[in-house]
Amino acid sequence: MDYVAHDASDFARPAEVEEMELYHPKTFIGKYIWSQDAKVIAVQYAITAIGIGLVALVLSWLMRLQLAFPNSFSFIDPSNYLQFVTMHGMIMVIYLLTALFLGGFGNYLIPLMVGARDMVFPYVNMVSYWVYLTAVLLLVASFFVPGGPTGAGWTLYPPQAILQGTPGATWGIILMLVSLAFFIIGFTMGGLNYVVTVLQARTRGMTMMRLPLTVWGIFTATVLALLAFPALFVSAIMMMLDVTLGTSFFMPAIVSMGQQLDYTGGSPVLFQHLFWFFGHPEVYIVALPAFGIVSDLISVHARKNIFGYRMMVWAIVAIGGLSFIVWAHHMYVSGMNPYFGFFFATTTLIIAVPTALKVYNWVLTLWRGNIHLTVPMLFAIGFIFTFINGGLTGLFLGNVTVDVPLSDTMFVVAHFHMVMAIAPILVVFGAIYHWYPKITGRMLNDTLGKFHFWVTFVGSYAIYYPMHYLGFAGVPRRYYAIGGTNFIPESAQALNASITIAALIVGVVQVVFLYNLVWSYFKGKPSGSNPWSATTLEWQTADTPPKHGNFGETLPVVYRWAYDYSVPGAKEDFIPQNVPPRDVVLSSNKT
Amino acid sequence: MQGIVADWSSDQRAFKNVPWGKAMMWIFLLSDTFIFSSFLISYMTVRMSATEPWPNPSEVFALTLFGEKIPLILIAIMTFILISSSGTMAMAVKFGYEKNRKMTFILLLITAAFGATFVGMQAFEWTKLIVEEGVRPWGNPMGAAQFGSSFFMITGFHGTHVSIGVIFLIIVAIKVLRGDLDHERPGFLTGRKGKYEIVEIMGLYWHFVDLVWVFIFAVFYLW
Ligand code: HEM
Ligand SMILES: [Cu+2]
Numbered sequence: 001m002d003y004v005a006h007d008a009s010d011f012a013r014p015a016e017v018e019e020m021e022l023y024h025p026k027t028f029i030g031k032y033i034w035s036q037d038a039k040v041i042a043v044q045y046a047i048t049a050i051g052i053g054l055v056a057l058v059l060s061w062l063m064r065l066q067l068a069f070p071n072s073f074s075f076i077d078p079s080n081y082l083q084f085v086t087m088h089g090m091i092m093v094i095y096l097l098t099a100l101f102l103g104g105f106g107n108y109l110i111p112l113m114v115g116a117r118d119m120v121f122p123y124v125n126m127v128s129y130w131v132y133l134t135a136v137l138l139l140v141a142s143f144f145v146p147g148g149p150t151g152a153g154w155t156l157y158p159p160q161a162i163l164q165g166t167p168g169a170t171w172g173i174i175l176m177l178v179s180l181a182f183f184i185i186g187f188t189m190g191g192l193n194y195v196v197t198v199l200q201a202r203t204r205g206m207t208m209m210r211l212p213l214t215v216w217g218i219f220t221a222t223v224l225a226l227l228a229f230p231a232l233f234v235s236a237i238m239m240m241l242d243v244t245l246g247t248s249f250f251m252p253a254i255v256s257m258g259q260q261l262d263y264t265g266g267s268p269v270l271f272q273h274l275f276w277f278f279g280h281p282e283v284y285i286v287a288l289p290a291f292g293i294v295s296d297l298i299s300v301h302a303r304k305n306i307f308g309y310r311m312m313v314w315a316i317v318a319i320g321g322l323s324f325i326v327w328a329h330h331m332y333v334s335g336m337n338p339y340f341g342f343f344f345a346t347t348t349l350i351i352a353v354p355t356a357l358k359v360y361n362w363v364l365t366l367w368r369g370n371i372h373l374t375v376p377m378l379f380a381i382g383f384i385f386t387f388i389n390g391g392l393t394g395l396f397l398g399n400v401t402v403d404v405p406l407s408d409t410m411f412v413v414a415h416f417h418m419v420m421a422i423a424p425i426l427v428v429f430g431a432i433y434h435w436y437p438k439i440t441g442r443m444l445n446d447t448l449g450k451f452h453f454w455v456t457f458v459g460s461y462a463i464y465y466p467m468h469y470l471g472f473a474g475v476p477r478r479y480y481a482i483g484g485t486n487f488i489p490e491s492a493q494a495l496n497a498s499i500t501i502a503a504l505i506v507g508v509v510q511v512v513f514l515y516n517l518v519w520s521y522f523k524g525k526p527s528g529s530n531p532w533s534a535t536t537l538e539w540q541t542a543d544t545p546p547k548h549g550n551f552g553e554t555l556p557v558v559y560r561w562a563y564d565y566s567v568p569g570a571k572e573d574f575i576p577q578n579v580p581p582r583d584v585v586l587s588s589n590k591t
Numbered sequence: 592m593q594g595i596v597a598d599w600s601s602d603q604r605a606f607k608n609v610p611w612g613k614a615m616m617w618i619f620l621l622s623d624t625f626i627f628s629s630f631l632i633s634y635m636t637v638r639m640s641a642t643e644p645w646p647n648p649s650e651v652f653a654l655t656l657f658g659e660k661i662p663l664i665l666i667a668i669m670t671f672i673l674i675s676s677s678g679t680m681a682m683a684v685k686f687g688y689e690k691n692r693k694m695t696f697i698l699l700l701i702t703a704a705f706g707a708t709f710v711g712m713q714a715f716e717w718t719k720l721i722v723e724e725g726v727r728p729w730g731n732p733m734g735a736a737q738f739g740s741s742f743f744m745i746t747g748f749h750g751t752h753v754s755i756g757v758i759f760l761i762i763v764a765i766k767v768l769r770g771d772l773d774h775e776r777p778g779f780l781t782g783r784k785g786k787y788e789i790v791e792i793m794g795l796y797w798h799f800v801d802l803v804w805v806f807i808f809a810v811f812y813l814w
Pocket of ligand 2: 279280283
């Protein structure tokens with residue numbers, strides 16, 4: 001029997017894209033500091049993002065400690081608590097996940113996976129990182145200014161974000177807004193590069209419909225970000241003017257601390273619309289890359305082609321498009337026109353359709369696969385669990401009548417941590433375990449990895465599962481302490497304590513992961529160029545780690561889609577994308 | 592239509608014969624469109640929800656010439672200048688691809704001069720509003736405070752775009768004059784070879800800034 005493959009042909013069109021002019025640095029600084037190589041920029045992004053992410057992790061411990069053992073920590077007062085909440089949320093969503101998925105994985109994987117030597121404009125790409133770093137430093141600086149960082153919540157709602165009673169109303173809020181503006185400018189420089197590289201700089205034979213889903217996910221997320229961040233940028237400018245010049249874009253006439261302020265006639269709801277026009281797509285900016293990466297991890301480690309590739313691509317694109325018309329489901333209780341609620345609840349439920357479709361396809365890919373329970377695979381499966389979990393509670397919150405009593409409770413906190421905190425973070429881990437061998441040439445330690453997975457996964461459930469109950473019981477979010485509130489049963493306190501213990505354990509286990517990263521860099525088992533027997537181009541490079549220019553002398557030519565695993569009739573259980581059908585080794589026992 | 596589908600599903604490039612720089616500028620402008628749309632929609636919202644009456648633009652923006660108050664005259668001239676500059680820009684692109692160095696240079700400079708005049712007149716308008724009419728970002732004697740806030744914010748943001756455009760027009764003009772584009776001399780920062788494409792990319796940006804002005808003009812001065 002001849003081998004059967006999904007989408008393969010011996011024909012490749014002649015090259016249309018010119019060889020890229022690469023900048024060749026001679027000094028150490030040019031190679032590793034002011035580097036224009038997307039792979040180095042990726043690592044710079046990743047290290048910075050993880051570094052600032054650790055700050056957010058520590059902040060979450062402080063919050064948890066306060067919630068579990070109120071009155072025991074003299075250094076956490078109510079203002080601090082609000083500041084911790086705000087900085088934790090903002091850092092995790094924007095400075096960690098967005099930067100890591102797009103700046104980190106995007107930079108590393110896009111050129112390698114589409115078969116390009118680098119991003120199309122490496123210089124702009126380099127500047128992107130340095131602007132991002134500036135944004136991070138500005139954010140860190142806000143911890144040290146008088147009054148500390150802003151405590152307005154990561155949503156920064158006016159009027160309270162600006163009023164003097166809110167912590168950080170003098171300097172913190174200004175630094176936050178400036179830092180966000182820098183982040184957006186830096187991201188735009190990188191984002192334009194990612195999009196144009198995917199669209200215009202693919203190698204011969206690489207059609208859009210042969211791209212690995214990882215690239216589709218990152219690409220669509222980048223487009224989303226380029227269209228969503230403008231709304232945040234504009235609202236940051238307007239709020240900045242409200243703070244510094246005393247304009248009243250978002251500020252109504254208001255009495256604060258017994259004093260009539262000079263503001264008059266502005267619209268706080270306008271800010272919420274702008275913020276969530278950015279904020280909802282932002283959820284998908286971190287989710288879509290995770291979707292893409294998970295699809296690839298599952299396919300590689302189950303040795304099976306992804307189920308319904310085309311459907312998966314269209315689902316990603318559809319989710320991306322729909323994500324722009326659901327934003328006001330965050331505003332059911334904001335005082336906007338109640339008729340909007342009907343429209344936005346409907347679109348919200350519609351977006352669940354392509355999302356559910358993706359979940360089915362992942363499960364069907366696993367179905368009867370030759371599942372290798374490697375560490376990346378464990379994380380990918382963990383993602384499916386937490387994502388389904390968070391998705392289901394999302395259906396609850398998407399309906400106005402259910403949302404109204406639940407909004408601003410711990411139920412919401414549990415929901416979004418499941419769906420956009422834990423789920424994408426699990427993918428980040430899985431992806432690091434998967435691609436670390438390509439980046440360093442060494443495998444991460446397996447035993448430590450499995451330990452890391454199980455504690456993180458089970459621990460996350462121990463943290464967030466009970467939190468749903470706290471929400472039902474009415475425990476509000478962003479509260480320093482619930483004190484002797486009558487309607488909240490006393491057992492809530494015991495639950496809070498157990499959640500905190502789980503959170504601390506999960507937190508400490510991340511040290512094992514960091515240790516693994518460092519230890520394996522020096523002592524890990526050498527990986528060879530393709531340890532997972534994967535088909536995509538990044539595993540077919542001449543050197544591991546790939547050198548500047550990625551592919552050595554000649555660029556690869558692509559003859560097939562990215563998912564030729566266990567193709568009947570072929571000898572190996574995978575056929576790399578750059579192997580033409582005529583060169584496929586057939587299995588000897590022809591039947 | 593079929594052509595589009597064929598291009599998108601073919602390999603290597605989704606847009607055939609579109610250089611990288613041009614594709615990047617288009618996508619940037621798309622993103623920038625969202626910025627300006629957010630600004631303008633916010634402006635419309637605050638204008639509609641303002642609690643005090645909105646000042647009448649044709650009175651505020653009138654200019655007294657020869658003893659007579661003419662509404663919107665300054666703005667009409669500014670708009671005319673900016674639109675003309677789009678014309679000279681388009682000609683510069685044409686001469687650029689013909690490798691006519693001298694004409695390209697001259698036309699780019701004229702475009703830059705028009706742009707600078709526009710910014711100059713805007714500065715004049717701002718001064719007049721601030722000094723004579725007492726309009727401030729946080730309030731004004733004529734009515735809703737948001738009038739001054741949105742006006743300064745949006746025209747300021749647009750004016751910044753024009754100013755940046757003028758600077759780059761001058762840089763490109765100098766490159767043309769020196770023959771950097773004919774000799775494919777590497778750029779100072781990026782080290783990439785110079786090509787006449789950059790004149791066209793510059794043009795895309797310039798036309799965009801122009802187009803945005805038409806919208807600002809419509810919703811600010813005519814509404
Ligand atoms: C195990 C790790 C984590 C723990 C223990 C944790 C814990 C917490 C706690 C205690 C709060 C405040 C609840 C309140 O009083 O309202 C919170 C809020 C939040 N967290 Fe996490 N978190 C973790 C990871 C993450 C990650 C990875 C993300 C990334 C998306 C994230 C995003 C947020 C956001 C957006 C908020 C809301 C902030 C606000 O209300 O302004 N968290 N988290
Ligand atoms: Cu949402």
